[in-house]
Amino acid sequence: MLVVAEREQLPVQAARAGSPEAWDILFKRYQLPLYVYVFELVHDEQASLDVVQEAFINAARYIGGLRDDAKFGSWLFGIAHQKCVQRWRTQKRDEDFREQLADSSDITSLHETGPLDIIIREEQEAEFMKLLNKLPARQRSVLLLHFIEDFSLEEIAEITGAQLGTVKSRMHYAKKALRKLLEETT
């Protein structure tokens, strides 16, 4: 079942006050989704664990900078995303051209459907993961944030540091490619 972070009662205030119990609840809540997001971007188990740990430590250190407690989830994912970007910069791949294509158009009415609109059958799971990994990293990032935590386009723009139009465009192309594959495998 999908759990939406903003609807949860998370002890962010207590964590800000320095309660280890509150931090334990927060970390436990986000550890697996955060790991999945990072792993599907960097494809390295140890590196992903390192990024998650760094994100947790940075979150505990800079919680004072978080203005809105309801945005703790997107803020934490933003920290982890920045760590992943640092890795991308060191091992940049040949995807700029495809990215430019994806960014060139501004799609305005995409978010009318939620992450549950794509249903995957058991025999499609492997194909789904294969396609996900074929997507350019930036499109993959947007799609993962949408699937894993159901972040809004605005939140995804904040996490990735991209323009809203760019996020919409990336989401459009990623979903289109995914749907195409799922239709082909049926």
Add this chain to the structure above:
Amino acid sequence: MKTPREVLLQRHQSIERKLDHVREHAIASVVEGREKPAEVATHRSSPLREFLLPLRWHLAGMTAAWIIVVLLNIDRPSNSPTAQEVSASPRQLLAELRENRRQILELVESSAVGADAEGAASLPAPAFVPRRRSDVQPACVVV
């Protein structure tokens, strides 16, 4: 039938134990941080830090510009003589003053002589007055 979220999370379920270890490590760092409140406070709420942090690139740029200006000034020494170079000994000064005086006197004298000569040259020529006929001596003798 599964949602993408379920597919993704189930694929990585086996990593939970390692993630628990990561979490414990992070919690330990939180507890450690609580034991050093003064250090955390300086990190968080220094107004000077908050003021300077957004301006760090501007300040770095200005510092670099000033360093360049200072280096250029060091590399190119000034061509104009300094006050120390200009200053001479009193004896030299006295000699120079005497020389100056002599030159002035020469100039004054030469200008006075020049003025006399000029004055003579500039007198108007005497007007021609014809003599009377009786005063005129005949130039030739009639034999």
